Amino acid sequence: MTKTVYAACPHDCPDACGVLISVDHGRAVKIQGDPSHPVTRGFLCAKVAKYLDRVYSPARVLYPMRRVAPKGNAAGLGHAFERISWDEALREITERFRTIIGQFGSEAILPYSYGGTLGKLNFASMDRRFFHRLGASQLARNICSEAGGAGVRSVYGVNMGTEPEQFRHSRYIIAWAANIHGNNVHLWPFIEEARRKGAKLVVIDPYRTRTAACADWHLAINPGTDVALALGMMHIIIRDKLYDADYVARYALGFDELRDKVQQYPPEKVCGWTGIAVPDIEKLAREYAEIRPAAIRMNYGVQRSENGGMAARAIAMLPVITGSWKEVGGGFQLSTSGAYGLNNAALERPDLMQVSLGRAARVINMVELGKALAESDNPPVKALFVYNSNPAAVCPNHNHVIRGLLRPDLFTVVHEQFFTDTTDYADITLPATTFFEHKELQSAYGHYYLQISNQAIDPLGECCSNVDLFRRLAERMGFTEECFRESVDEMIEGALESPNPWLRGITRERLENEGHIRLAFNPGNGEGAARAFLPFEDGGFRTPSGKAELYSEKLRDLGLDPVASFVPPDESRHRPGTKQYPLEMLARKADNFLNSTFTNLPGMQALEETGTLEISSADAQTRGIRDGDPVRVFNSRGAIELKAKVDGRVQPGVVAARLNWAKLTPGKKNINVLTSEKLTDIGQSATFYSVLVEVELCRHLGGHLPTTAV
Ligand SMILES: Nc1nc2c(c(=O)[nH]1)N[C@H]1C(S)=C(S)[C@@H](COP(=O)(O)OP(=O)(O)OC[C@H]3O[C@@H](n4cnc5c(=O)[nH]c(N)nc54)[C@H](O)[C@@H]3O)O[C@H]1N2
Numbered sequence: 001m002t003k004t005v006y007a008a009c010p011h012d013c014p015d016a017c018g019v020l021i022s023v024d025h026g027r028a029v030k031i032q033g034d035p036s037h038p039v040t041r042g043f044l045c046a047k048v049a050k051y052l053d054r055v056y057s058p059a060r061v062l063y064p065m066r067r068v069a070p071k072g073n074a075a076g077l078g079h080a081f082e083r084i085s086w087d088e089a090l091r092e093i094t095e096r097f098r099t100i101i102g103q104f105g106s107e108a109i110l111p112y113s114y115g116g117t118l119g120k121l122n123f124a125s126m127d128r129r130f131f132h133r134l135g136a137s138q139l140a141r142n143i144c145s146e147a148g149g150a151g152v153r154s155v156y157g158v159n160m161g162t163e164p165e166q167f168r169h170s171r172y173i174i175a176w177a178a179n180i181h182g183n184n185v186h187l188w189p190f191i192e193e194a195r196r197k198g199a200k201l202v203v204i205d206p207y208r209t210r211t212a213a214c215a216d217w218h219l220a221i222n223p224g225t226d227v228a229l230a231l232g233m234m235h236i237i238i239r240d241k242l243y244d245a246d247y248v249a250r251y252a253l254g255f256d257e258l259r260d261k262v263q264q265y266p267p268e269k270v271c272g273w274t275g276i277a278v279p280d281i282e283k284l285a286r287e288y289a290e291i292r293p294a295a296i297r298m299n300y301g302v303q304r305s306e307n308g309g310m311a312a313r314a315i316a317m318l319p320v321i322t323g324s325w326k327e328v329g330g331g332f333q334l335s336t337s338g339a340y341g342l343n344n345a346a347l348e349r350p351d352l353m354q355v356s357l358g359r360a361a362r363v364i365n366m367v368e369l370g371k372a373l374a375e376s377d378n379p380p381v382k383a384l385f386v387y388n389s390n391p392a393a394v395c396p397n398h399n400h401v402i403r404g405l406l407r408p409d410l411f412t413v414v415h416e417q418f419f420t421d422t423t424d425y426a427d428i429t430l431p432a433t434t435f436f437e438h439k440e441l442q443s444a445y446g447h448y449y450l451q452i453s454n455q456a457i458d459p460l461g462e463c464c465s466n467v468d469l470f471r472r473l474a475e476r477m478g479f480t481e482e483c484f485r486e487s488v489d490e491m492i493e494g495a496l497e498s499p500n501p502w503l504r505g506i507t508r509e510r511l512e513n514e515g516h517i518r519l520a521f522n523p524g525n526g527e528g529a530a531r532a533f534l535p536f537e538d539g540g541f542r543t544p545s546g547k548a549e550l551y552s553e554k555l556r557d558l559g560l561d562p563v564a565s566f567v568p569p570d571e572s573r574h575r576p577g578t579k580q581y582p583l584e585m586l587a588r589k590a591d592n593f594l595n596s597t598f599t600n601l602p603g604m605q606a607l608e609e610t611g612t613l614e615i616s617s618a619d620a621q622t623r624g625i626r627d628g629d630p631v632r633v634f635n636s637r638g639a640i641e642l643k644a645k646v647d648g649r650v651q652p653g654v655v656a657a658r659l660n661w662a663k664l665t666p667g668k669k670n671i672n673v674l675t676s677e678k679l680t681d682i683g684q685s686a687t688f689y690s691v692l693v694e695v696e697l698c699r700h701l702g703g704h705l706p707t708t709a710v
């Protein structure tokens with residue numbers, strides 16, 4: 001008897017697909033998209049379509065393990081680890097924690113987690129309760145989106161925007177640093193629908209992505225110069241009186257200051273920074289203001305620059321001054337996450353830090369892991385507990401991170417599904433369930449549907465969900481608070497118990513029956529009503545002033561430009577003293593992996609061309625490099641050997657390479673050896689796309705790269 005289970009993909013992607021899993025005698029036999037999901041509509045990305053290969057991969061971690069070889073050894077049972085029981089594993093972890101707390105205090109323990117799953121419970125609930133009650137250091141989870149989130153919130157007071165379904169009504173769509181084909185593929189059919197009706201798609205991206213190749217117009221902007229372009233567009237829109245004076249007068253604060261500011265961004269100057277020709281800047285600004293409705297899909301690529309917070313802020317101003325928020329198919333989307341308003345405090349219980357410490361614990365930024373492991377004192381970091389993350393692959397300044405992870409006095413626990421780069425440094429590795437093996441509540445950052453993901457199969461081997469793991473650890477630590485005994489269903493109910501009016505009427509039972517439910521934006525109309533959601537049609541901004549803040553007192557108080565201004569990244573060609581490393585490097589994501597997830601599956605490796613450096617023919621020629629040559633890419637932080645690919649996807653001055661596991665890359669180092677721990681202007685996020693490098697031909701290799709062991 002085959003049964004079909006409704007689940008939701010929890011991977012770190014805006015789309016959060018509704019999926020159907022067919023189960024036969026306890027074994028998952030098929031996965032497909034749920035055709036009834038109004039946004040993801042029954043198709044899956046190449047990665048998740050093959051998810052059975054991932055769940056049943058012979059490479060899964062299935063049992064708790066203890067290290068028996070020196071740290072740094074490529075892992076696996078029988079090589080670096082021996083199998084132990086859960087009882088032994090939990091005993092060793094809690095004993096080590098108690099010793100460390102006794103000697104150094106509880107803040108010597110650092111949890112490290114990010115986006116392995118975005119399921120509400122397994123992303124942040126029992127784990128946070130546990131570490132808060134333990135009094136561990138807090139982790140600022142800023143590796144991805146904080147700069148953009150903070151930039152958008154500085155204008156709107158909340159990070160939400162146009163719903164994806166509305167893009168079908170747009171007539172002008174700007175994909176601004178948004179690799180829609182690669183990273184947000186379920187938006188694409190809505191864009192195609194709009195284009196069939198005559199809409200124009202413009203892509204602003206220094207790299208010729210698949211999305212750019214499909215677009216009507218690709219503007220290959222210089223990396224890190226988007227603030228200047230947005231201010232330049234507003235210069236033209238204000239100069240030519242193409243702005244919506246009525247909307248601005250009613251709902252915006254600081255228009256006069258903005259008008260003064262944009263005087264400094266005439267098209268000629270903007271062209272100098274962005275590399276976009278003056279007539280193109282003029283045309284872009286005019287078309288954006290005049291072809292209505294116009295929607296901007298900005299994604300997080302733009303905020304991985306040193307000035308990324310300001311970039312997000314400046315771009316978010318555009319639909320305010322054009323009044324585009326009034327129109328179905330207008331507006332802007334970076335994220336939809338701000339609309340959910342689930343009860344995170346109930347899930348995470350930050351109040352438990354009062355029990356352990358009587359105060360909030362210190363905060364360590366996950367971007368600066370290398371620095372934290374090397375330099376933290378008072379107390380030093382003596383234990384690292386990694387789950388939902390693979391820092392030995394994804395964290396910037398890889399060499400610095402690895403030096404820290406190799407410290408013999410550092411006790412490292414990794415809860416994982418696979419033997420990743422990070423388990424190579426684990427003292428204890430614990431087996432984690434996939435979303436097939438546990439129940440979840442799922443929100444999204446690219447649409448407005450809440451979902452319940454049901455458990456389809458029993459956990460494989462001795463795998464354990466994040467929720468159950470931290471429940472067990474709490475019990476072993478003797479924590480008596482009721483919250484450590486809450487069931488998954490009670491936690492889901494707690495999350496839904498929130499003052500957010502858009503959650504009204506959405507219960508666990510309803511989610512279980514219906515699978516997905518649209519946030520209740522117009523309750524009078526019945527939830528899921530056809531009426532489009534226009535978040536800022538009548539203002540309704542959640543800033544201190546209640547208006548769209550084109551002038552922000554908060555930014556002024558932080559010593560930043562209260563309007564917006566373009567500050568070139570230190571690591572860019574616009575700054576003097578960059579001769580040594582003259583090329584701007586985009587340390588990109590791969591279209592067929594998800595950050596460092598899926599990289600080890602042969603089916604995914606086959607789809608992705610790994611180990612390449614994309615370089616323009618001009619930059620290749622001056623260095624004597626031909627297509628296919630082995631090259632060394634380096635800067636002061638590190639070096640990596642890759643294969644040159646001269647195919648016109650990057651302009652002169654820019655090179656690009658893709659994220660992969662370090663141990664699957666020639667030389668066992670990945671592109672994060674080149675990236676830095678430097679933080680963004682606003683939001684203290686990572687700067688993966690502000691990286692200067694030099695490239696040279698590897699003559700010693702005689703044209704042949706070492707082959708990769710997969
Ligand atoms: N297939 C796949 N899907 C994914 C992911 C993945 O790894 N693979 N990752 C997921 C995650 S964690 C996230 S956060 C989202 C992110 O999704 P996106 O925000 O789309 O992420 P990125 O690929 O970082 O950046 C998008 C584009 O920005 C461009 N870019 C870089 N610098 C600049 C710049 O200075 N200006 C402009 N205008 N563009 C620039 C890059 O070339 C890139 O094509 O995608 C998610 N979805």
Ligand SMILES: Nc1nc2c(c(=O)[nH]1)N[C@H]1C(S)=C(S)[C@@H](COP(=O)(O)OP(=O)(O)OC[C@H]3O[C@@H](n4cnc5c(=O)[nH]c(N)nc54)[C@H](O)[C@@H]3O)O[C@H]1N2
Pocket residue numbers: 012113114115116117122143144145386387388389390391393394395415416417418420432433434466587588589594595596597659671672675688
């Ligand atoms: N050079 C470069 N570096 C980057 C980026 C880039 O574009 N370029 N992107 C950055 C961005 S945007 C992000 S979001 C980060 C992402 O960084 P991470 O959040 O660390 O993402 P992943 O690399 O996908 O690693 C997640 C790990 O969690 C595991 N996992 C999945 N589900 C579970 C679970 O339920 N429980 C447990 N315990 N583990 C689970 C997976 O097997 C996987 O190994 O990387 C950043 N690093």
Ligand SMILES: [Mo]
Pocket residue numbers: 012143144145
């Ligand atoms: Mo991300």
